[in-house]
Amino acid sequence: MGGKFRFTNRVERIFNISKSLVSGEVICPVHFLVGAFKERTGVCAELFLYLDRQFGIDFIDQMLRNSSYEASPSLADVLELAHETMVAYHQIYINEGHIIRAILELDPFVNSVLDDRIRLDILNIVSVPRDMIVSLKKYMRPEMNQIDFSIRKALPRDYHQLLAFVKCEFGDRWVPLIENGYKTLNKTPIFLAIAEDNIIGFACYDVVRNRKGLFGPMGTAAGCRTKGIGAALLHFCLNDMAKVGYEYAIIGQAGPIEFYEKTCGARIIPVEI
Known part of the structure; x- marks a missing residue:
């Protein structure tokens, strides 16, 4: 195979x-x-x-x-x-x-x-894609090796570069969500993966339909996958959500279900059939 x-x-x-x-x-x-x-x-x-x-x-x-x-x-x-x-x-x-x-x-x-x-x-x-749930009641961000990249919060100066990255890698469908993230009154709920001053990945929360406690979207540059970038972005977001006070995070419309199961212990929310 x-x-x-x-x-x-x-x-x-x-x-x-x-x-x-x-x-x-x-x-x-x-x-x-x-x-x-x-x-x-x-x-x-x-x-x-x-x-x-x-x-x-x-x-x-x-x-x-x-x-x-x-x-x-x-x-x-x-x-x-x-x-x-x-x-x-x-x-x-x-x-x-x-x-x-x-x-x-x-x-x-x-x-x-x-x-x-x-x-x-x-x-x-x-x-x-399925909705998933993660308990944050006892959440602790694991130590992760970030050899070739760093993770940090998105800043106002990142706005145009981030939009260009998202459009190039994923099309226009997530652009309104990035814009939502930059409209928040407090710190922008967006994390970036950076390598050599370039954005190679991002993850958000609280940007989908302005609903609280929703993780996503998240995306990594096509040439940078399987390097732990998505896992690092996910955990930085979950850690931030736990600090804000959320007891659970909902991962909406998760595609790679097994990734979330293994990386943060997420569980699928049963469908009503």
Whole structure:
């Protein structure tokens, strides 16, 4: 599963479960779906509870026994489509949501046993950005290595450079939120990652719809990811929110769910289905 594909830890665990379901070497898309059902952490735990409630705990194994592998697309085709989705969302790891979305789009057998409502519910559980919550009651910012960059609060002089950075890396959708952050009466609730006097990342809170206790958005330059910048920005914001007096932080519309689970112990807020 190497090459251009990079997977989250949860996807790696799902693949290991999937391998235990087959006697040969070939994993079909339905094996991954069953593996996700059996993995039972994060959104996969929610998927397990949902399918158990809809069909009973034996349904997924029955689907595995009755599956028609000849009609299924190759896993490689599924991963290609999942990779396209990952890139479209400016992410760097393929997660279970990307893959399950691709399976539901490409696999005729899976679609023959799951009706439109069930497929939509599954997508809403595993394949859309989810709200998450972090307790700040006993929060302490961890020590983190910041070798090639520094983190500091945004200053008035950063305004135009920050807007240019956001537009270049992410388009116009976050520009109004940056503007909101600069309208606050107190200190701007925006942190910057700086390298050689250039902005390479940012994170905000309290800027979305002017709601208090909401973390985000956060973004890192495409060429600077996987270097701990996002984790550092996240923790600087959470630390500031804890000092302000928030007991919880809501991470709205989180895309890389597993990143937040691992980095700050965030938990998904269950969807109402």
